Amino acid sequence: MTRLPVADRAVVRRAARDLLARDRRAVAIVLVLHGAAAIAGLAAPWLLGRIVDEVAAGGGAAAVDRLALAIGVCVLAQGLLSRYAQYAGHRFGERAVARLREDFVSRTLDLPVSLVERAGTGELATRSSVDVTTVGTTVRDVVPVIVIATTQLSLLYGAIFLLHPLLGLVALTGLPSIFAVTRWYLRRARPAYLAEGAATAELTEALTTTAEGARTVEALRLGADRIAHGTQRIGQVWATRRATLALRSVFFPVVEASYALPIAAVLLIGGFVMPRGMVTLGEVVAAALYLQQAIDPLDRLLQWTEQAQRGLASFARVLGVGQEPDNGSRPDTVASAAHGIPEPRGTVSTAEERLVVRGARFSYADGPDVLHGIELEVHPGERLAIVGPSGAGKSTLARLLAGIDAPREGVVSLGGRPVTDLPPAERRRRIALVTQEHHVFIGSLRDNLAFAASGASDDQMRSALAAVGADWYTDLPDGLDTQLGDGARELSAADAQQLALARLVLADPHTLILDEATAALDPTTARRTERALAAVVSGRTVIAIAHRLNTAHDADRVAVLEDGRLTELGSHDDLVNADGAYAALWRSWHG
Template sequence: MSGAEQTPRRAPRASLGSSEGDDIFGTFDVGVARRFFGWLKPHKKAIFTAQLAVLAAAACQVMIPKLTGAAVDHAVAHDTAGLDRTLAIFAGVAVAYAAAFFIGEWLSARLAQRVIFDIRRAMFAHFQDVSLSFMDKTHVGRIMSRLQGDVNALQEFLESMNGAIGDFVTLIGITIVLLATDLKLGLLTLAVLPALIAIRAVWLPYSKKSFRLARDASSTANSALAENINGVRTVQESRREAMNFDLYKVKAFENFKAQAGASWMTQIMVPTVDVLTGLAMAVVVVVGGEAVLGGRLEVGVMVTFILYVNRFFEPVRMLSMQYTVMQRAMAAGHRIFEVLDVPVTISDKPDAVVLKDAAPTVEFRNVTFGYDPKRPVLHDISFTVKPKEVVALVGPTGSGKTSIIALAHRFYEVDQGQVLVGGHDVRDVTLDSLGRTIGMVLQEPFLFTGTIEDNIRYNSGASRERIIEAAKAVSAHDFILRLPEGYDTPLGQRGRNISMGQRQLISFARALVADPQILILDEATANIDSFTEQAIQKALKVLFAGRTCMVIAHRLATIRDADRIIVLQQGRILEQGSHDVLMQTGGLYSHLYTSAHASFDDQVVAQTGDAEFATRT
């Protein structure tokens, strides 16, 4: 199948934190559980050892009340030798319990950390690969909720999972010992269990609803918080602090009510179990006391029953809490796998070729594209950028300029037609080689936390001398040396501790160090003052030398020296040619350039251009 025939569609727009994902809160899914426990396979040895330790601790717990009762009987009978022997065994069991409990808890925590590390790494790696069409419509707050809240819920479940197994084994062991010691008293003691089962049957539906509401409210509050933190500059510029606080206060209060309701549903089982413990204890005291007074039951047996009753309902209480943890973990597992199952639509074909020694050309052949395929933003676009040619893309906002450069870098797949780089369809080449071939400088550069040197070097592995050389070429060297630590100056988040113009100069240096064959500038001089722009224009000549370049610009004066100018309007090519040719043509470009307006985004001029376009077509 040829490249032209291959037009894979963008993946369905899944929504993180959708209602579908939240409705499954608290339900048990065998498929999710199987996938979740699949992460444990590489740690089989640690799991086996931890479970062995937990089972040993549970066995010791079951033995201790029995030994205590035996010690009481020996004391009552004044059997010193038997008492000493029982106390020695008791001490050994206590030491064994402490050691087994420590080993089990330590291994469980360590195992949980390892598994969570693997899951976080897998999610982070997947987020690096998913297509931009998915990231465009996914809220950052919901992504962070997956990486933090949901993963933490799994960690909590993993850390307590072995403890739950130990609690269950302890329950079984206590039940067997109670019935074996005195069948009648054992059955009377366990008679409260049907009441506990009935109460839980009524409690479960309400708890699921409460937990689901709490998770929804938490996700909404986190999303609102992330949005306001990311947009704090705009918030402060427009003085919306008070209004945003009021809006967030509503969401925070809803989260508070939902979390309080979930907490209440969790804690309601604690007094319930305590009441049932009291009832079981009363049965032992009344029935067992009468048996002791009547000589039908030894004192040690009654003591044993009292201790077992206390220990029996503690695992019941812990398992009730563990069920809540399991509900959260199951919901978290659904959400995490929802993320990991997002298809990577932009990926290398099995037979993808490496772009190497190919002519640095960019060609669009009858390209139609829309972020929503039902609403195209580009219509039948065709043009070719020749080797070492500088082509400028101009047009009003929404005309499709940024979409064109996004398709050239294969951030999205075309709906129809082909995009070729170096004579190869971008779908037929490796993404790594395409990324090395094409360099981009955006209107608002993104700088990462680290030093200036690290940001200029980024992914190139360049030497310090090469970095300084590139900084000098783009007029960044002088201002860098004026900083407290020069090239070792640490940058804050997104480089906010230096000016926008300085950030842009660093991004120019980064592009020069990367040395791509094809360079794309997306309004890269828009945020630079006039004085700095003069230096940048000189630097651009160095940057453009020997490279194929595509430049997006709104200010027409900045691209008059381009080899060719492509004028876009409403996703179509209106006209193209050099500055002199377009001026002679007398079309839209000529009208805008000779008018008092310097930008395609001027509303009055854009309307005039539309009128001219209409009369000419």
């Protein structure tokens, strides 16, 4: 499995600033409200100290009542301000998370298909669910808490200094140990949490692939092997979580022990200097109460610092997806009067449609070559069938022609330019690959078709369905508005293939590569669909990976692949007369 990259600290800092800058007004409101709530919270300890001094000076009940009433007003004001501050903070957080999810989906869809396949479903699933959720929690809950706690602590310690500078200095005695252990923790937390996220992704991948291949696992009696594989991944997750737990087991006890030290020191020093008239009893009491009040924001600040490390590590993983090459955007389309379907924007000359393969060699990862020096030229408007036994490299060649993978040696060019060097949006507009694996998205039939051409009208969509022989759509209860997918109408494999072909008709690329695109259809329906599709895409270049030799019979030329090598190339009649590998396949096909 190929791991997607992780953004570095500089990228994370810039992205965090941008996230806050996109909603400056909301951030300002949250800060103002929390600041006002923190200031209102400072009044109660100071007023309580005043009460102590009033009582010590022989003040009457009226003065105490006035001060007590003032404390009640300040507590009420603090509660109201905190409530509206949290409300505004959560609204900001939810908007920020929504934007983050949208940006993540856009970046994911822009990734090269080959990279997504190598990364695996577990990696992307973990980043899109666990990591995005963790970042959401950080933005919605952690960031406001850190801002609030920092503001409160600054005001509380400032208030102690205002009571008396000596008490302020004594109040700082617990901070050195907190600072030291926090610094120690932060240096180790990021790599530890990144390792935990990577281990979680591998576990998700293991569980997902096992669940998806459950029937195969059962048929081949691979249950014990898959359990052992999953147990190993669980062990990796447990090891990484133990590592982060070890960091927390040092961090939190040291912090907790540092809370009581300044309170004891203030009471001790205050008791020592109070008889000398340097401070009053009320000031000592107020300082101790301020320090006691500081425990809560300090505790929240340090606790959420741990969560912030998780959030920053997850943010780095989420942003890492965006560091892959930009795949551009989907092409705009305009109406085509000829077919009643969208036409690609702009025109492409015949020379620019020539697809040429020169000396192409390809291997997966570090494995052996599966294609060996392929030489092939596909003429514009030609119908080329690629045939051969299973494992000959037909689908691999289709991926190279579509620009999904690049050859290890040699070049695959379109109009004289390497296909993989074309801007992704242009490549998608000019070349389309359809395989036998199709996905029906949750949504209406119209939504599923609009993926290929967002501006297509209902008539154009119906024409595309009719073009591929998808007669079943006329029986749908709500027509194009019929809901498809889980919990709604389920399409059969054959219907899903025709839906995919209808998308292809709407996209209307200049070169179509069909990798067993009608494999799920019965022979009669497949034949009818192929003929209907051929009529619609007349004049386009069509390359068909043929598992049924009737497709090869109708093609202008046939290319025969054997063991990754192009062994024969010519028309159907010429290859049958040559009595070679294709002729043997043809005789076998017809019994």
